[in-house]
Amino acid sequence: QKEVEQDPGPLSVPEGAIVSLNCTYSNSAFQYFMWYRQYSRKGPELLMYTYSSGNKEDGRFTAQVDKSSKYISLFIRDSQPSDSATYLCAMSASGGGADGLTFGKGTHLIIQP
């Protein structure tokens, strides 16, 4: 079993819908939880990160972490066609350390105009 599980999709929703993207993980040492967005043929870029459990909001985006269930979510409100991309969850035990991140496979999201 991979350390981080993420449904690859594709997930197709109409413009304006609320989108829910999720990841589960097995390593209880993970403390830092990140969401990266990757447009086609580009490198990933950090969207949001959360330390430990709780919620974090940034504009139309909300990240949630439930460490007791080993489950993280990203919600996108009022989705726009420009949100169409692959969303990768990523996790780290150290955060401040130099080791790399453990990524999910990514969910391909399509927002239909």
Place this chain on the structure above:
Amino acid sequence: NAGVTQTPKFQVLKTGQSMTLQCAQDMNHNSMYWYRQDPGMGLRLIYYSASEGTTDKGEVPNGYNVSRLNKREFSLRLESAAPSQTSVYFCAGGDRGINQYFGPGTRLLVL
């Protein structure tokens, strides 16, 4: 300020050939990383370098070598390419492990 740059953008190799993927960053990051991205597998860490002069293996280091030439440059070498190394390779730089800045990627096809 270019961020993280990678060369080449695309490369075709025959099995057994060697090549070096170049990466440079102008963001003054101490740490640099090499990942590969494959369909259905996500991003997997090949090697990383916490600082100039140090390198460490990641999840999938077999068949690769790296050199941290200086603070700016981190290269990835395939000594004898195999079809299983067909992938998209991303270099990244970062200092806190959380926010890693990725380059545009190198698409490698090994025939």
